[in-house]
Amino acid sequence: MAAAAFRTAYEEAMARWPVPVERREVVTEFGTTRVNVCGAADGPPLVLLHGGGTSSAVWYALAAALAPTHRLYAVDQMGAPGLSVPGGRRVRRPADLSDWLDGVLDGLGLASAALLGHSYGGWVALRHAVHSAEAGPAGSFRARGRGGGGGGVGPDQRLSAVFCFSPPPPPPHLFSRGGENRP
Numbered sequence: 642m643a644a645a646a647f648r649t650a651y652e653e654a655m656a657r658w659p660v661p662v663e664r665r666e667v668v669t670e671f672g673t674t675r676v677n678v679c680g681a682a683d684g685p686p687l688v689l690l691h692g693g694g695t696s697s698a699v700w701y702a703l704a705a706a707l708a709p710t711h712r713l714y715a716v717d718q719m720g721a722p723g724l725s726v727p728g729g730r731r732v733r734r735p736a737d738l739s740d741w742l743d744g745v746l747d748g749l750g751l752a753s754a755a756l757l758g759h760s761y762g763g764w765v766a767l768r769h770a771v772h773s774a775e776a777g778p779a780g781s782f783r784a785r786g787r788g789g790g791g792g793g794v795g796p797d798q799r800l801s802a803v804f805c806f807s808p809p810p811p812p813p814h815l816f817s818r819g820g821e822n823r824p
Contacts (some may be wrong), residue, residue: 648724651698651724653761653812654698654699655677655698655699655701656697657698657699657701658679658701658704658806659701659704659705659708660680660704660705660708661679661797662677662679663677663678663679664676664677664678665677665678665749666751667745668748669741669745669748669777670729670730670740671719671727671729671730671731671737671740671741672725672726672727672729673725673726674716674717674725674741674744674745674748675697675716675717675723675724675725676697676714676715676717676745677697677714677715678710678712678715679704679713679715680704680708680709680710680711680712680747681708681710681711681712683712683784684710685710685711685712685755686711686751686753687707687711687712687714687755687757688714688745688751688754688755688756688757689703689713689714689715689716689721689757689758690716690718690748690757690758690759690760690762690763690766691716691717691718691758691759692758692759692761692763693721693758693760694721695719695721695722696717696721696722696723696724697715697716698715698723699759700713704767707768714751714754716745718762718765719741720732735772736772738768738769739769742769743769750823756769756770759764760806768788779786784792
């Protein structure tokens with residue numbers, strides 16, 4: 642019963658997104674990851690990692706601003722609320738999170754991507770960028786190859802990471818009065 646109520650609430654939250662969303666299921670060695678995709682099909686990819694105790698649905702407030710210029714990939718993190726389903730290898734330590742994210746990026750066919758994380762998602766993005774890449778030009782990282790034919794990012798892929806540790810701004814309509822936006 643609780644699972645059905647959660648799914649209903651999740652779908653209601655996704656219905657608030659201001660742009661059409663394509664739902665994808667990406668299979669990795671850690672299970673099946675739900676990714677909500679929207680935005681400019683030819684825009685640069687931006688992977689959105691939500692904070693702890695939430696799901697990818699929380700990004701709806703920023704989707705309107707980001708979707709016209711970026712291809713958005715809002716990921717339900719493994720082991721967090723959302724519609725990702727663990728299976729196979731368990732996420733037990735920080736390195737597993739990077740392996741899981743590598744699998745998601747590979748499954749989405751992203752040769753390069755920017756990562757935007759809020760709170761815990763910011764930590765996941767930072768940890769992934771630091772431990773899977775060498776620093777490159779401002780804000781980007783050159784990924785190290787993993788050798789041995791295993792998954793992971795390739796030697797020529799670039800990741801950009803942005804970390805957000807304050808709450809995302811509320812949707813503008815919450816402050817709208819007579820066409821004015823008031824904080």
